[in-house]
Amino acid sequence: MSSFTTPHRLYLFAMKNGRRKLxxxxxxxxxxxxxxxxxxxxxxxxxxxxxxxxIHQKDLQQYVADLG
Numbered sequence: 606m607s608s609f610t611t612p613h614r615l616y617l618f619a620m621k622n623g624r625r626k627l628x629x630x631x632x633x634x635x636x637x638x639x640x641x642x643x644x645x646x647x648x649x650x651x652x653x654x655x656x657x658x659x660i661h662q663k664d665l666q667q668y669v670a671d672l673g
Contacts, residue, residue, distance in 0.1 A: 611631055612631070613629050613630055613631060614629065614630070614631070614632075614636075614659055615627065615628070615629050615659070615660050615661070615662060615665065616628045616629070616630070616633055616636045616657045616658065616659055616660070617657060617658045617660055617668055617671070617672075618633075618636075618637070618640075618652045618653065618654070618656065618657045619652075619653040619656035619657065620651045620652055620653065620673055621651045621652075621653065622651060622673060623673075624671060624672060624673025625668065625671045625672055625673065626640065626652055626672070626673065627665075627668075627672055628640045633654075633657050633659075636657075637652070637654060640652070
C-alpha cells in the first residue's frame with residue numbers, strides 16, 4: 606500500500622552516448638537506485654547522474670526517439 610501514497614515520477618537521464626535512459630522514482634536519486642537494480646555496472650557508468658529531466662507520463666511519446 607505504501608507505493609500508492611508516495612508519488613513516483615518519470616525521469617530521463619542523459620547518457621554519454623547522447624541517448625537518454627528512462628527511470629522512475631520518488632526523486633532522481635531514487636530513480637537511479639531503481640535503475641541500478643535493473644542495469645549492469647557498465648550500463649550505469651554510461652548515465653550522467655546530474656543531467657536529467659522530469660517528464661509527465663502523457664508526454665512520454667515525445668521522447669521515445671531519444672531513448673537508448
